[in-house]
Amino acid sequence: MFIFKKVDLGKLTKIQIGHDSSLDAWHLARVEVTKMGPAPERAAFPCDRWLDKKTGLTALLTPEAADSEVASYKVVVFTSDIRSAGTDANVTIRMFGEDGTALEEMPLDSSKNDFERNRMDEFTLRGKNVKRVAKIDIGHDGKWLGSGWHLNKVQVTNLSTTDSTFFVANRWLDSKNGKRLTLTPTPNLATPNLSPNLATLTQASASRWKRVLLKTPSTATR
Ligand SMILES: [Ca+2]
Secondary structure (H helix, E strand, O other): OOOOOOOOOOOOOOEEEEOOOOOOOEEEEEEEEEEOOOOOEEEEEEEEEEEEOOOEOEEEEOOEOOOOOEEEEEEEEEEOOOOOOOOOOOEEEEEEEOOOOEOOOEEEOOOOOOOOOOOEEEEEEEEEOOOOEEEEEEEEOOOOOOOOEEEEEEEEEEOOOOEEEEEEEEEEEEOOOEOEEEEOOOOOOOOHHHOOOHHHOOHHHHHHHHHHHHHHHHHHOO
């Protein structure tokens, strides 16, 4: 995060970003700019490409509108802390909006070894803007030996609306129990070992989360 004090530029319509090393390649997902003040204004500039000698060291980015047809989704996948929980199989996700609109099936894959035991893997996916994600279908193809995967949970955030949702699985995805499953949002994530990293939550979902936490004592003494 960087903070700059500059003259008020008004609403940003374009940003140019890049680096000066022709020897380096940088894959830039997106830039978020917040104009601070009494009514903060946030704008997201998706990039999703390499900035390198071949494709150009700089990029000119335009903002993504909150009501745009297309959105970026941050998908955070938590693999359980259980023996052999990790997998090297090919994992894909399909997301659905509240009105049932389906996004295409998308691979969750990065350059590193994803979905290892007790790890959190983050992906940014682009697709039709369904606003709040109300259902996900997640699973793998069973490739490689020991492909069984113990999925703890998935957090999906629509970066254009900042609406964030948790989907708790807490089960094996393997040939015995089924390699895919469909999940709907888990509203009461009050169990300590399932508590999300609060720093990654948006303000809107953090206040929702606080309400959930505040409700806990009454249910515990019931
Ligand atoms: Ca892996």
